[in-house]
Amino acid sequence: MMIEVKGLVKDYGTHRVVNHVSFNVKRGDILGFLGPNGAGKTTTMKMITGFITPTAGTAIVSGHDVRSAPVAVKRAIGYLPESAPAYGEMTVEEFLYFIAEVRGYRTAIARKERVRHAIAQTHLASVSGQTIETLSKGYRQRVGFAQALLHDPDILILDEPTDGLDPNQKNEVRTLIKSMAARKAVVLSTHILEEVDAICTRIIIISRGRLVVDETPEAFRKRKPGARLDEIFRSLTEEDEAATALSANEISKEKS
Amino acid sequence: MIFTLFKREFLGYFRSPVAYVFLVVFLVASVGLSFFVGNFFKNNTASLESYFMFLPWLFLFFAPAVGMRLWAEEKRSGTLELLFTLPVTTLQTVLGKFFAAWAFLALAVFLSFPMALTAAYLGDPDWGTMFAGYTGAFLMAGSFLGICSLTSALTRNQVISFVLSVIVCFILMLLGWSVFNGALGAVLPVQAVDFVANCGLIPHYESFTKGILDPRDTIYFLSLAGLTLFLNILALER
Numbered sequence: 001m002m003i004e005v006k007g008l009v010k011d012y013g014t015h016r017v018v019n020h021v022s023f024n025v026k027r028g029d030i031l032g033f034l035g036p037n038g039a040g041k042t043t044t045m046k047m048i049t050g051f052i053t054p055t056a057g058t059a060i061v062s063g064h065d066v067r068s069a070p071v072a073v074k075r076a077i078g079y080l081p082e083s084a085p086a087y088g089e090m091t092v093e094e095f096l097y098f099i100a101e102v103r104g105y106r107t108a109i110a111r112k113e114r115v116r117h118a119i120a121q122t123h124l125a126s127v128s129g130q131t132i133e134t135l136s137k138g139y140r141q142r143v144g145f146a147q148a149l150l151h152d153p154d155i156l157i158l159d160e161p162t163d164g165l166d167p168n169q170k171n172e173v174r175t176l177i178k179s180m181a182a183r184k185a186v187v188l189s190t191h192i193l194e195e196v197d198a199i200c201t202r203i204i205i206i207s208r209g210r211l212v213v214d215e216t217p218e219a220f221r222k223r224k225p226g227a228r229l230d231e232i233f234r235s236l237t238e239e240d241e242a243a244t245a246l247s248a249n250e251i252s253k254e255k256s
Numbered sequence: 257m258i259f260t261l262f263k264r265e266f267l268g269y270f271r272s273p274v275a276y277v278f279l280v281v282f283l284v285a286s287v288g289l290s291f292f293v294g295n296f297f298k299n300n301t302a303s304l305e306s307y308f309m310f311l312p313w314l315f316l317f318f319a320p321a322v323g324m325r326l327w328a329e330e331k332r333s334g335t336l337e338l339l340f341t342l343p344v345t346t347l348q349t350v351l352g353k354f355f356a357a358w359a360f361l362a363l364a365v366f367l368s369f370p371m372a373l374t375a376a377y378l379g380d381p382d383w384g385t386m387f388a389g390y391t392g393a394f395l396m397a398g399s400f401l402g403i404c405s406l407t408s409a410l411t412r413n414q415v416i417s418f419v420l421s422v423i424v425c426f427i428l429m430l431l432g433w434s435v436f437n438g439a440l441g442a443v444l445p446v447q448a449v450d451f452v453a454n455c456g457l458i459p460h461y462e463s464f465t466k467g468i469l470d471p472r473d474t475i476y477f478l479s480l481a482g483l484t485l486f487l488n489i490l491a492l493e494r
Contacts, residue, residue: 049341053493075343085334087264089271101260102342147338 001026002155002185007057010043017043019209025185032200033189036237040209041189045159049079078153082160084144088133103151118146137164158188174199193229207237261352269360282318282364302379308389308465315400320421322361323404324414326353331412346489354405361397385467392464395477400425402484409491432456
């Protein structure tokens with residue numbers, strides 16, 4: 001198992017953003033992470049990547065516990081954060097060389113090889129000498145991708161990888177993810193249900209911090225034969241909102 | 257690893273024209289004060305005393321200007337998430353950034369070396385005192401930047417970080433000031449006033465400019481930097 005998420009909880013003050021989320025991801029999986037805005041998708045991903053500390057529960061990534069060995073976990077993961085942050089004043093090449101150095105490629109030859117490979121994979125050659133702040137959104141997203149892929153990680157965690165891209169670019173990113181999936185475990189969050197249908201081998205839906213669906217796209221479809229995916233999605237997350245409102249009341253009662 | 261982070265941060269200063277503007281303004285201000293207010297020539301002594309005299313007051317504004325972006329900028333642009341999902345520890349990033357800022361401010365100070373050459377051309381300066389002065393300035397810069405790095409980690413707004421660090425540094429400078437201590441003496445026992453005065457920056461720095469290399473002063477500046485960097489790590493990991 002590449003990722004084992006065990007009962008992750010995150011509280012901000014009295015507000016429970018992620019509520020006992022557990023799931024597993026194995027090699028070859030492309031996991032589509034769905035949910036309304038503010039449902040806790042990004043927070044869950046940030047806990048798996050070790051950027052924020054869980055209130056309770058943990059994630060085991062490639063055999064390392066993110067709480068006790070965060071650096072080992074970060075080594076195993078390639079992570080594309082939401083809106084692909086990068087140091088804007090650096091050129092694409094400088095930025096990727098920096099990442100390669102931090103990722104532990106000690107020799108100049110190894111770094112050059114990795115950077116060249118990442119640039120080729122994400123078609124960045126034409127802008128490699130440009131500073132990142134001058135790039136369009138699509139190119140910036142590719143820089144984020146190149147950064148995540150650079151060390152050829154076993155695990156890819158992508159927070160809205162196709163957000164803000166045009167249809168051609170979206171298609172390109174999906175092809176790229178698919179081509180790598182056999183050797184890796186991929187978790188990607190998205191708002192686009194067709195995307196899940198197109199590339200994911202599993203669907204997870206989070207609503208109000210709780211996991212409500214964990215199944216294959218086929219099983220998901222069978223919930224309401226003939227209905228569009230977004231209809232099923234809406235009915236599931238709506239039902240859940242009523243249920244979590246109740247449990248949130250219980251939590252606040254317990255606390256007081 | 258620390259060196260990789262250091263290199264990115266240090267070169268980062270020079271990726272925008274701000275660094276060059278900073279260096280020029282700092283040099284004009286520090287040397288200008290030394291010549292026109294400190295009477296570098298009229299003193300008729302071959303020393304940089306008039307240069308070192310004003311450095312704490314310049315650092316009060318220039319160190320926060322160097323340090324304010326360290327963490328606030330990462331938080332604002334979202335790269336903090338990128339940085340802390342790379343295989344680095346918080347300690348490594350804190351030190352890498354701190355050393356970069358320190359090296360940059362040290363560079364600004366050492367660019368005053370033509371002053372030293374001028375003094376050597378005009379007279380026969382005491383190189384030992386001069387060396388002690390530069391050492392003191394370097395250590396003091398470290399303490400100031402420790403504070404700036406900490407305040408920068410507390411906010412995503414560079415202006416708030418700047419103002420906060422100016423206030424904290426100013427209080428530390430006041431502590432060693434005799435007028436301030438006199439006022440304190442009216443309400444506090446002598447030992448307490450002595451303790452407070454010992455926490456002040458200026459007296460520790462002044463012994464360096466007089467050519468005295470006292471390990472206690474060195475320890476003072478280094479422990480101040482160490483303490484603030486430790487708090488910096490706590491602030492980032494909370």
